[in-house]
Amino acid sequence: MSKLAIETIGLRKKFGNQVVLDGIDMQVPAGTIYALLGPNGAGKTTLIHILSTLYDQDDGIVKIAGYDLATDKDMVRQSISLTGQFAAVDEVLTGEENLRMLCRLSGLTAAESRSRTEELLRHFDLAAAAKKRVKTYSGGMRRRLDIAISLVVKRPILFLDEPTTGLDTISRRSLWQIILQLKEQGITVFLTTQYLEEADQLADIITVIDSGRVVATGTAKSLKSSIGGEVIEIRNEKDEIVRTAATSGTLLDMNQALNELTQSLSPTMRVSIRKPSMDDVFIALTSQEMERAPS
Structure with missing residues (x-):
């Protein structure tokens, strides 16, 4: 072949x-x-x-x-x-x-x-x-x-x-x-x-x-690396993701993303940082979400 x-x-x-x-x-x-x-x-x-x-x-x-x-x-x-x-x-x-x-x-x-x-x-x-x-x-x-x-x-x-x-x-x-x-x-x-x-x-x-x-x-x-080095998520009191952004992972980029993400939000909301997933890739490329597998 x-x-x-x-x-x-x-x-x-x-x-x-x-x-x-x-x-x-x-x-x-x-x-x-x-x-x-x-x-x-x-x-x-x-x-x-x-x-x-x-x-x-x-x-x-x-x-x-x-x-x-x-x-x-x-x-x-x-x-x-x-x-x-x-x-x-x-x-x-x-x-x-x-x-x-x-x-x-x-x-x-x-x-x-x-x-x-x-x-x-x-x-x-x-x-x-x-x-x-x-x-x-x-x-x-x-x-x-x-x-x-x-x-x-x-x-x-x-x-x-x-x-x-x-x-x-x-x-x-x-x-x-x-x-x-x-x-x-x-x-x-x-x-x-x-x-x-x-x-x-x-x-x-x-x-x-x-x-x-x-x-x-x-x-x-x-x-996954093509969309950034780190993903920042902002979660509310119910642990729901309200905003997210992919960043290069540098301090400058992450500070800028945090400033933009947290505008007009409650200071009690939580911030988490993680590596990009295939979900992030898919949404970035297609502006749609794929079905999640049953767990």
Whole structure:
């Protein structure tokens, strides 16, 4: 596979008169976890649908695993797996039956299907529930089964569209470990997420898009440092944040920010100083807040 698992140059897409993607340039190194962030309506799902061959682009170049999406779509499809936002499993069947069925549909022999199913059940910690109907599974178990199904045939690139939305904290962190293990196996993981902490914890590279355009790309550390060295927060008596400002961290800058922030405020309000978070980055880049993960 190419050193770049995914590359887009000037990618554009519109539906009717609405421009959804407006010149997306992106490079995803092979073997990395790459996170795509953006507010609702930013174009995240449309982008992942184009990269996974579900939509055609209107303009621009898209290369997946070194193959041009416009001319080598079949080769692209042989290089990718996709797990969408909703679990695509048969609730009437057991977890084992779901996996075996997909193995056979993917062209594996009966013996190969049995072996691959057992391997995936072990890897995704579903062996104990293998004989149970999927309708009895928890949300986290269903999500693990859904990802396992997408990996029935080993592909070098995996697309995960909001893989942990709606899951509790324990289930989310369990999936995080699985995603990190996939990276260790050399799989490129391209994920969209509603949760900033998820991108911060998992991603080697993060791209933020807004209104169909890339507004920033970098590591979590570089993106956070780009907005300042320290964040000042002013809290009221109820411990609610009433004002905030990012600063360079120098004494001069912090004094100036404090003077501006505390104008017309009660002297009993409290001041706290912290390092920038991905929330600060997102708000600075998009003027919107992302959803917070459940705790």
